[in-house]
Amino acid sequence: MNAFEKHGIRHISASSLGLWRENPGLWSLKYLGGFKDDAGPAAWRGSAVEGGMLAILHGRAMEEAVQKSLDAFDATVAGEISDEIDAERALIEPMLKIIAGIPRHPAPLVGSQMRVECWLDEVNVPLIGFIDFLFEDGSVLDLKTTKACPSTAKAPHVRQVSAYMLARRTDLGALLYVTGKKFASFNITPEERDQAIRHLTRDAISLQRFLERFDTPSQAMDVLPMNSDDFRWSDAATSHLIKMDAA
Structure with a gap:
């Protein structure tokens, strides 16, 4: 049994690795402590x-x-x-x-919310995800609705689309940000994809090595700080943590 499966983790995702990178405590609360927060x-x-x-x-x-x-x-x-x-x-x-009002993609649509799976080097579970929109030319498009349109593609989103590109073995990937007033579109180059995959792999290996050190979820959680100042933290997370500490 590998380090992930030992803790009941059968697969990873770009978003879960992003949370591990940015807030390991909250990651552990969700993926080791069973916390499920409402999407909102x-x-x-x-x-x-x-x-x-x-x-x-x-x-x-x-x-x-x-x-x-x-x-x-x-x-x-x-x-x-x-x-x-x-x-x-x-x-x-x-x-x-x-x-x-955005010009249509030149190739016909194949489908939406399509499950994909790929493997990262030296990582013992697959990385899965769901492509928002897949087109016949092999390109993948991820939609991000937001209240503020970014001037450049956000790194976590680039890593997410790059995982889809790796899974589909394509050089064609893009991010579409849409607000109530405007939009911005960013193509992900093969070079950006490869760099993002290196980052995902490094994050996944760090998580794998962390989990290898502990026999139980509680042992792993005990060594991580819980950053309640993070924008992703919620009152529900605090309540869940209090219940776990009291158990």
């Missing part, structure tokens, strides 16, 4: 817009795409009411209008 309204809006973009790529009318996205968002919210939820819902239509 921003993530719900992102998923809803992605569904609307899929409808647009399939040639659906804007009104149909918007309604599909709003219905998906409302179903996820399940009647919950808050100012944050209302604000995120209000972004769906303007984001889809921005997407509709």
Whole structure:
């Protein structure tokens, strides 16, 4: 049994490695301590817009795409009411209008949310992920809905798309950032992909070597600080940690 499987981890992902890199304590709480946090309204809006973009790529009318996205968002919210939820819902239509105005990819769409798997050198479990949009020319596209459009592609997102490119054995990958007012698109070059894969591999090996040192999840968690100042930390994480400490 390898170090990951010893702790019940059957696979890794670019996002989990990103969390290990940036906040090992929170990573351990999630992947060793069983903490599951609610995705939240921003993530719900992102998923809803992605569904609307899929409808647009399939040639659906804007009104149909918007309604599909709003219905998906409302179903996820399940009647919950808050100012944050209302604000995120209000972004769906303007984001889809921005997407509709972007020139279409030259190749036909193959599918969306397609599961991919690849192996990193010296890492004993596979890395898996889900491609937002895959096209017939082999290119992969990842959609990021955001309230502030970046001037350059963000490194964690580059690593994520690079993993998809590795899994699909393609040199064609891109990130699309969309706000309610504008968009930015960034192509990932083969050189950027290769560098990102080196970073992912190094992060995965560091995690593997860390897990090798401990026989139980609690032993591993005890040596890591819990950074509650991190923007990803939540009240639910604090409650989960208190319960674990009291057990």
